[in-house]
Amino acid sequence: xxxxxxxxxxxxxxxxxxxxxxxxxxxxxxxxxxxxxxxxxxxxxxxxxxxxxxxxxxxxxxxxxxxxxxxxxxxxxxxxxxxxxxxxxxxxxxxxxxxxxxxxxxxxxxxxxxxxxxxxxxxxxxxxxxxxxxxxxxxxxxxxxxxxxxxxxxxxxxxxxxxxxxxxxxxxxxxxxxxxxxxxxxxxxxxxxxxxxxxxxxxxxxxxxxxxxxxxxxxxxxxxxxxxxxxxxxxxxxxxxxxxxxxxxxxxxxxxxxxxxxxxxxxxxxxxxxxxxxxxxxxxxxxxxxxxxxxxxxxxxxxxxxxxxxxxxxxxxxxxxxxxxxxxxxxxxxxxxxxxxxxxxxxxxxxxxxxxxxxxxxxxxxxxxxxxxxxxxx
Amino acid sequence: xxxxxxxxxxxxxxxxxxxxxxxxxxxxxxxxxxxxxxxxxxxxxxxxxxxxxxxxxxxxxxxxxxxxxxxxxxxxxxxxxxxxxxxxxxxxxxxxxxxxxxxxxxxxxxxxxxxxxxxxxxxxxxxxxxxxxxxxxxxxxxxxxxxxxxxxxxxxxxxxxxxxxxxxxxxxxxxxxxxxxxxxxxxxxxxxxxxxxxxxxxxxxxxxxxxxxxxxxxx
Numbered sequence: 001x002x003x004x005x006x007x008x009x010x011x012x013x014x015x016x017x018x019x020x021x022x023x024x025x026x027x028x029x030x031x032x033x034x035x036x037x038x039x040x041x042x043x044x045x046x047x048x049x050x051x052x053x054x055x056x057x058x059x060x061x062x063x064x065x066x067x068x069x070x071x072x073x074x075x076x077x078x079x080x081x082x083x084x085x086x087x088x089x090x091x092x093x094x095x096x097x098x099x100x101x102x103x104x105x106x107x108x109x110x111x112x113x114x115x116x117x118x119x120x121x122x123x124x125x126x127x128x129x130x131x132x133x134x135x136x137x138x139x140x141x142x143x144x145x146x147x148x149x150x151x152x153x154x155x156x157x158x159x160x161x162x163x164x165x166x167x168x169x170x171x172x173x174x175x176x177x178x179x180x181x182x183x184x185x186x187x188x189x190x191x192x193x194x195x196x197x198x199x200x201x202x203x204x205x206x207x208x209x210x211x212x213x214x215x216x217x218x219x220x221x222x223x224x225x226x227x228x229x230x231x232x233x234x235x236x237x238x239x240x241x242x243x244x245x246x247x248x249x250x251x252x253x254x255x256x257x258x259x260x261x262x263x264x265x266x267x268x269x270x271x272x273x274x275x276x277x278x279x280x281x282x283x284x285x286x287x288x289x290x291x292x293x294x295x296x297x298x299x300x301x302x303x304x305x306x307x308x309x310x311x312x313x314x315x316x317x318x319x320x321x322x323x324x325x326x327x328x329x330x331x332x333x334x335x336x337x338x339x340x341x342x343x344x345x346x347x348x349x350x351x352x353x354x355x356x357x358x359x360x361x362x363x364x365x366x367x368x369x370x371x372x373x374x375x376x377x378x
Numbered sequence: 379x380x381x382x383x384x385x386x387x388x389x390x391x392x393x394x395x396x397x398x399x400x401x402x403x404x405x406x407x408x409x410x411x412x413x414x415x416x417x418x419x420x421x422x423x424x425x426x427x428x429x430x431x432x433x434x435x436x437x438x439x440x441x442x443x444x445x446x447x448x449x450x451x452x453x454x455x456x457x458x459x460x461x462x463x464x465x466x467x468x469x470x471x472x473x474x475x476x477x478x479x480x481x482x483x484x485x486x487x488x489x490x491x492x493x494x495x496x497x498x499x500x501x502x503x504x505x506x507x508x509x510x511x512x513x514x515x516x517x518x519x520x521x522x523x524x525x526x527x528x529x530x531x532x533x534x535x536x537x538x539x540x541x542x543x544x545x546x547x548x549x550x551x552x553x554x555x556x557x558x559x560x561x562x563x564x565x566x567x568x569x570x571x572x573x574x575x576x577x578x579x580x581x582x583x584x585x586x587x588x589x590x591x592x593x594x595x596x597x
Binding site for chain 2: 037038041043045046047049050077080081084085086087089092095203204205207208209210211212213217220221222223224227228229230231232233234235236239240241244245246247248249308309310311318320322324335336338340344345348377378
């Protein structure tokens with residue numbers, strides 16, 4: 001049969017954003033793929049070169065609309081390394097609460113979007129209902145619904161508000177019960193199992209060589225996690241382990257990638273609950289903004305020749321910032337900010353994973369890798 | 379609680395790697411401390427000449443199990459030293475990830491106990507700086523065939539910064555439009571943003587002849 005190229009996207013439900021997947025098909029079988037990105041490239045790295053260190057946080061929030069807090073925190077850790085700031089321990093616990101709540105919200109957004117991808121429409125409404133609880137908690141911390149601008153160089157913007165710990169505990173308890181509802185909805189749905197099992201196999205060693213990390217890697221049965229291998233913040237103080245899925249012999253399929261994210265939501269909820277219990281000074285006390293318990297004084301200028309780098313476990317894999325300070329001539333602005341987006345590296349690999357499967361499997365495989373085009377194109 | 383990798387053991391592994399790689403000609407390695415909030419991380423910082431970079435990369439991959447290319451950063455230093463007009467920074471990780479073993483036709487998940495990690499299985503951060511002297515066509519050797527993860531990183535570095543990678547297959551624009559003029563790489567420092575220096579707040583691209591809001595004011 002004759003082979004031909006077809007463009008899926010830039011407007012297609014499979015893309016979860018704005019990009020084109022060119023596929024070469026032989027009948028119904030995919031024989032070659034080529035991703036084409038860059039439709040919403042905004043030049044964030046260049047914009048950052050003309051902004052103060054404190055102003056860049058807001059741009060990092062907007063890199064990913066589903067996971068704003070993890071991106072602004074990734075930048076803040078690199079900036080603190082550059083400027084040489086020691087962070088108060090209480091601020092680290094508050095950051096951990098914010099990041100892990102954001103991780104749950106991001107995975108819920110993914111789960112809600114993945115259901116309709118492969119024919120399970122009702123799950124979207126259920127997941128967005130629970131995501132709303134996480135958004136409410138994050139709104140109490142950051143003040144807005146999606147782009148929080150919560151961390152500061154040296155600490156956090158505000159302490160936990162009065163009664164936050166009590167509300168967070170109640171909501172997470174309810175949430176942990178409701179995870180079982182999703183599992184029932186997915187694992188007992190024949191449509192879901194038929195479409196997600198046995199497609200999109202990925203082996204761990206191959207994924208590592210292709211630069212794929214995060215939940216997609218852990219679905220293959222290995223416990224590599226940046227929070228575990230290069231512990232930052234206070235992850236080494238808490239009792240947890242990276243969630244791992246028992247994959248099939250051929251590697252991780254779409255079903256394993258769904259399972260590992262559900263497990264990761266449980267781990268994140270447990271981390272938040274532990275952090276609220278172990279927080280120095282207690283979760284129920286309140287400190288005013290600017291108090292040395294929650295924010296340390298930070299210099300605004302980076303000396304000549306200094307650099308800052310930080311690997312961070314984002315909801316989608318390993319994100320990273322590398323910042324070069326420019327000395328006196330640059331004032332309060334960096335010389336170069338470089339951003340590593342996990343999905344920018346993962347999307348070419350996901351496109352390779354599709355080769356050999358049917359055209360109808362493409363939404364199932366692509367969706368299971370959790371693409372986010374805001375961070376991919378930067 | 380002992381569930382994560384200990385930075386103290388990482389320091390010893392980093393020092394071993396730094397000593398081993400320093401033996402390569404044109405390579406200079408040391409261990410530095412980077413902060414991560416409250417505790418330090420130990421990173422192997424390597425300075426390599428453009429000629430020795432390819433040999434160093436092959437050595438790291440085959441001898442020291444460095445299996446993951448995290449990020450490639452290109453920097454343009456037009457006012458820098460004569461030896462450093464361009465710079466490529468590689469961030470690599472040693473992850474120690476292996477395919478999990480198969481028992482009785484089933485996969486046994488590979489749960490690594492961090493207290494039993496030693497030698498070449500210890501996760502490690504490696505940062506490599508390659509300085510390129512003054513030239514209009516900067517380039518270094520590609521490592522696309524060693525770490526496939528470097529493939530799109532190198533494409534992006536050429537697209538935005540204009541540093542070419544010798545031996546890279548299929549170099550093309552990835553973030554900018556395909557019809558971008560040849561030789562235009564926006565992260566080079568001769569290209570300025572309109573608001574560099576705050577002289578005007580917005581441009582007049584649409585031709586409305588609007589006056590800048592803060593004309594004559596110095597911010």
